[in-house]
Amino acid sequence: MLPGTIGLVMATEAIKLLLGVGRPLVGRLLMYDAMRMEFRELKVNRDQHCPICGENPTITELISDYVAYCEIGHAEELATAAD
Amino acid sequence: MKSSRQIIEEARKEIPEVNAEEVRAAKDKREDFVLLDVRDDDERRGGYIPDSVHVTRGMLELEIEDFVSDRDKKIIIYCGSGVRSLLAAKSLKEMGYTDTVSMAGGYRDWSAAGYPTAKDKPMTPDQIERYSRHFMLPEIGESGQVQLLDSKVLLVGAGGLGSPAGLYLAAAGVGTLGVIDSDVVELNNLQRQVLHRTETIGQPKVESAAETMNALNPDVEIIPYQMRLDESNIINIFNEYDLIVDGCDNFATRYLVNDAAVLTRKTIVHGSIFQFEGQATVLKPFDGPCYRCMYPTPPPPGMVPG
Structure with missing residues (x-):
């Protein structure tokens, strides 16, 4: 339903x-x-630090393997992003 | 009692008239006005002046406010030969529209002068009947329906969300529906995935979906992709479509769809559900947030998609 x-x-x-x-x-x-x-x-707002649509994107092409990307943890990245 | 000639003469005294050449010049100069076509549907089907708004003379007083809310906006009205437009302008003036003008000679003079005209792709009599309820809605109308029939939408997933979305988009006459799903229909899908049926258990979902949607509306061209969307195929597939409807069920695909949509500047209609809660939003690249603006990186492994 x-x-x-x-x-x-x-x-x-x-x-x-x-x-x-x-x-x-x-x-x-x-x-x-x-x-x-x-x-x-x-x-919900746009994030100027968004890794793909923000002002200085770090993702400028597709990641090579999204399944692997989602399987590994992203604690480190999150910590860096919070800096 | 008044004769029709008297009524027309009275209107002519009250309503300023312009000819086709003057309207052409005003259009070329990009003057600010609404060009209003008050002819009947079948006349409009034969051709119309580009960028004109269409409200039939019969529905004029009832629907004009949906199209022109500003009573001081300049409205240039045309019909077939310039008589009905005169009466239409008079009626709008009585409604408080302050700047209504009639185009003398109407569409007849406009097309005879060789000025640009547009024509919607003709609909079959069956289509005219099938979508007649859409025509009554001023936001859709015949030209909106033609637009829908020319549109291409990609459904990511033919499951719980893709099923109802696909069924209604097919019914509404979205001309091309791509459906991508690698799964086959299972019995435990049928309690919610309404594109599939008991007799299609074991069939690829894209086939089962195509059968159901085409049975509902043979106008719609279904393009099945029995595969997983992945890094190698997504950009080429997205490039074929106007809009992405994302009803996928896993994070890998969701991030892939988001990134590909941002890179190809396609808008995503996003939906997700978990148990008794659901969410929906529209992710329009560079206009509103993308999925990563809300969730920059995937959640820890093992979490169920929400």
Whole structure:
């Protein structure tokens, strides 16, 4: 049941984007809690330090292996990013 | 009692008229006005002036505010020959629109002068019937439907999220739907993955999805990719599409999709679910955040995608 709700939000957004109408969920994270039957919205911003779309991106092409990239921990990277 | 001629004469006294040449010049100078086509749907199908907004004379008073909310905006109205546009302009003036002009000679004079015209790809009678409910929505209309039929959307995953999204996008007449998924249909998918059916258990999901979507809407061209999206194929595949609908179920693919979308400047419609909670957003590169703006690096191994 739950994926249907989110999947149709996605389809609606897709149609809006294709037609260039309405206000799409750019910069907004819609959160749905089925048990409480609540929708909430969180404002999300661009990060100027983002490794791919920030001002000085460190990722300028695809990483060679995303499966391996996600399997290793990123504690170190996170620590560096926090500096 | 008034004759039609009297009504037209009265309107002509009240409403300024311009000819096709003057409208052409105003367009070329990029003057700020709305060009409004008030002809019927079938006339519009035969051709129209580029960049014109279409509201039929019959729906004019009911729908104009959806298109032009500023009552002081200049509106140049045209019809077939310049009579209905005169009456339309008069009616808009009564609604409080202060700067309404009628184009004398209408589309007839415009096309006779050899000025640029546009024509939507013709729809079949079946398509006109199938999408007729969309035509009633001013935000879509016939030209919006033509746009949808010309659009190409890639569904990443034909599972829990891809199923409802794909089903409705196919129903709505998105002309090309790419579907990428390497899995086959299993019995335990069917409680939520509504693109698949009991009799397609064991078939590749992309085939099962294509069958269901084409049965619902034969207009839609389904391009199946029975493979995993990976570093070697993603850029070429993304380049073929206008929009990415990401309903994938693992972090490796999610980061891959994000990075490829930023690199190819494609917008992602993102969705994810975990148990009884779900999220959705639109990741438009360099306009709003990307996935890494929210989650710079993957979570520790072993975490279930959320």
